[in-house]
Amino acid sequence: MFKFTPKVHNSIENVIEDKDFLFDLGDCYGSPYNVLIPENIDENIKSFQDVFKQNNVVGKIFYAHKCNKSKAIIKQMLKNNICIDVASLGELIDVVSCGFCGDKIEATGPKNDDFIILGLQHKITFNVDNFSELDTIVKYHKKLGIKGAVKILIRLNNFHSDETKIINKVSRFGFPISEFENVLDFVSEHRDVFNLIGISFHLDTVNMIEKIIAIENCISLFEVMFDRGFEPYVLDIGGGFKLNYIEDKAQWNESISELKEDIATGKNSLTWNGKTFGLSVKNNILHGTLNIYNYYDELVKEKFLDAILQTKLSKYQNRKIAEILSENMIELYIEPGRSLLDNVGFNVAKVNFTKMDAKGNTLVGLDMKRSDLLIGEQEMFVDPILVSQKENQKKDDCGVFFIGNLCMENDMIFNRKVFLETVPQKDDLIVFMNTAGYFMDFDQSTTLGQKVATKVILSKKGNGKYKQYTDENFNPFKE
Ligand SMILES: Cc1ncc(COP(=O)(O)O)c(C=O)c1O
Numbered sequence: 001m002f003k004f005t006p007k008v009h010n011s012i013e014n015v016i017e018d019k020d021f022l023f024d025l026g027d028c029y030g031s032p033y034n035v036l037i038p039e040n041i042d043e044n045i046k047s048f049q050d051v052f053k054q055n056n057v058v059g060k061i062f063y064a065h066k067c068n069k070s071k072a073i074i075k076q077m078l079k080n081n082i083c084i085d086v087a088s089l090g091e092l093i094d095v096v097s098c099g100f101c102g103d104k105i106e107a108t109g110p111k112n113d114d115f116i117i118l119g120l121q122h123k124i125t126f127n128v129d130n131f132s133e134l135d136t137i138v139k140y141h142k143k144l145g146i147k148g149a150v151k152i153l154i155r156l157n158n159f160h161s162d163e164t165k166i167i168n169k170v171s172r173f174g175f176p177i178s179e180f181e182n183v184l185d186f187v188s189e190h191r192d193v194f195n196l197i198g199i200s201f202h203l204d205t206v207n208m209i210e211k212i213i214a215i216e217n218c219i220s221l222f223e224v225m226f227d228r229g230f231e232p233y234v235l236d237i238g239g240g241f242k243l244n245y246i247e248d249k250a251q252w253n254e255s256i257s258e259l260k261e262d263i264a265t266g267k268n269s270l271t272w273n274g275k276t277f278g279l280s281v282k283n284n285i286l287h288g289t290l291n292i293y294n295y296y297d298e299l300v301k302e303k304f305l306d307a308i309l310q311t312k313l314s315k316y317q318n319r320k321i322a323e324i325l326s327e328n329m330i331e332l333y334i335e336p337g338r339s340l341l342d343n344v345g346f347n348v349a350k351v352n353f354t355k356m357d358a359k360g361n362t363l364v365g366l367d368m369k370r371s372d373l374l375i376g377e378q379e380m381f382v383d384p385i386l387v388s389q390k391e392n393q394k395k396d397d398c399g400v401f402f403i404g405n406l407c408m409e410n411d412m413i414f415n416r417k418v419f420l421e422t423v424p425q426k427d428d429l430i431v432f433m434n435t436a437g438y439f440m441d442f443d444q445s446t447t448l449g450q451k452v453a454t455k456v457i458l459s460k461k462g463n464g465k466y467k468q469y470t471d472e473n474f475n476p477f478k479e
Contacts (some may be wrong), residue, residue, distance in 0.1 A: 002258050002270055002399065002419055004295065004383045005247045006433035009343035011037055014460065015466065016431055019387055022348060026429060029454040031350035031367035034440050036068075037458050037466075038076035038476065040344045045080045046436040047302040050337065055309040055322035057332050062106050063121040064239050064337030065091045067437045069444075072457045072474035073341070074230070081478040084233025085239075085335045086128075089115040096122060099477075106236075108155070108202065108335065109173070113140070120144055127200050127236065129174055134186055134194075141193045149195035153236050153333075154183055156201050159210075159217040159431040163314065166210055174201065177217060184228050196230045202335060206294070208304070211237065212311050215321055219313075222328065235325065236333035242300040243338050245382045245434050252296035255362040255381075259416070260286060268292040274399055275415040277379065295381045301339040338437030345436030347373055347453065351428045352405065361417075364424045369404040370411050372453055373432055379415055380432070380439060386420050393422035400424065406448055 023422045050272040052059035062085040063077045086092045087109035102122035155174030187194045262270045264286040278291030309322035349368035404411035444452045457474040458466040
């Protein structure tokens with residue numbers, strides 16, 4: 001059976017079991033709306049911190065703010081006393097307004113002058129991307145009369161290994177590692193402006209080998225920096241610690257095989273208008289790779305970090321990365337986004353209508369658009385949950401396509417069929433699980449005047465009941 005049953009955290013299960021509550025929220029806020037339970041962040045943070053402790057590594061967590069716009073989430077991060085990574089002027093303003101001070105803020109990504117100016121004024125750490133940025137920091141450091149040097153990390157890319165062949169995708173972020181000496185020259189010339197605390201990378205991959213190679217490359221640069229008279233103490237390995245969204249491994253594997261077979265045989269009965277997610281068929285043989293996120297994964301979150309730290313580097317007498325870091329008194333910075341928001345939120349949309357297409361497929365029209373749930377072309381291979389107040393519903397043997405509320409042919413919530421127990425009907429609610437990391441609001445828009453989902457914050461009180469807040473008004477320090 002073509003199914004991608006979501007894993008559901010106990011606390012979230014309790015909330016969605018209360019159907020009347022979900023429908024009341026829908027009546028109050030309209031469709032779509034998003035629910036966040038900030039307290040669920042705490043266990044995610046603790047599990048990363050435990051891994052630092054078990055490996056004797058001094059570590060700092062910088063939550064990557066970009067993966068959710070919620071201010072309630074930012075405040076919950078602050079309550080946990082962790083740091084934060086911002087990638088724009090707007091994000092910097094957000095986190096400062098939520099109570100973060102400069103010593104806990106790091107700026108990554110491309111930066112305009114206004115972002116740099118406000119960052120300098122708040123004495124944040126700059127994760128530097130290019131020479132022009134270094135120039136701009138020098139310029140405004142002088143103009144603003146900033147006292148003391150600014151903490152910087154140098155972001156690097158294009159790592160290599162003598163032992164393992166990797167296909168290096170060219171990255172647009174950071175300096176190629178071959179430029180490192182030139183960057184040090186520049187920083188050396190402005191020692192009054194820059195306090196070089198270390199180096200960093202963030203790889204757009206969940207491939208562990210690529211991360212290990214990057215770490216090995218970076219460790220070797222510490223000696224170079226010491227030789228040049230710097231006193232670096234930080235290695236920042238970015239984010240990308242993966243997440244598991246799916247309940248059952250066997251079901252995931254079987255459903256993916258079913259999808260491939262459906263495409264290979266040319267039936268294309270499971271996808272909308274012949275979508276193949278990167279696969280193609282030539283002479284009855286399937287080519288290419290299924291271009292989707294691994295929604296089922298076992299080595300995720302803190303386990304992925306632990307596996308990295310436990311990896312032995314042959315270049316360093318087969319010592320574990322954790323040992324090399326602690327012996328050399330190198331602090332490890334990580335920038336997790338998605339993995340800190342595991343089990344923290346879900347999206348809800350109302351069914352506007354159902355209808356048949358020319359091929360006899362059932363289409364379920366939701367009062368939401370694709371960008372209320374998904375990022376660009378990414379397809380979420382996690383089934384939603386149907387919440388209905390009606391009885392005697394029709395059994396869903398054929399699957400349905402969920403379509404959005406924009407006047408656009410491509411506004412498909414999913415480009416694949418979804419098989420639920422029963423066919424959704426008008427006014428039912430459809431709940432999309434574990435969406436707080438990116439899916440919830442990364443691409444949100446008011447296209448065609450359609451609303452942006454309202455965020456509802458739930459916080460558990462002493463009596464075990466959840467109290468509701470708006471995103472702006474939730475403040476865990478008041479609790
Ligand atoms: C520089 C940087 N750090 C951290 C992250 C967070 O990655 P993830 O949410 O996969 O942990 C990103 C995501 O794009 C990023 O660009």
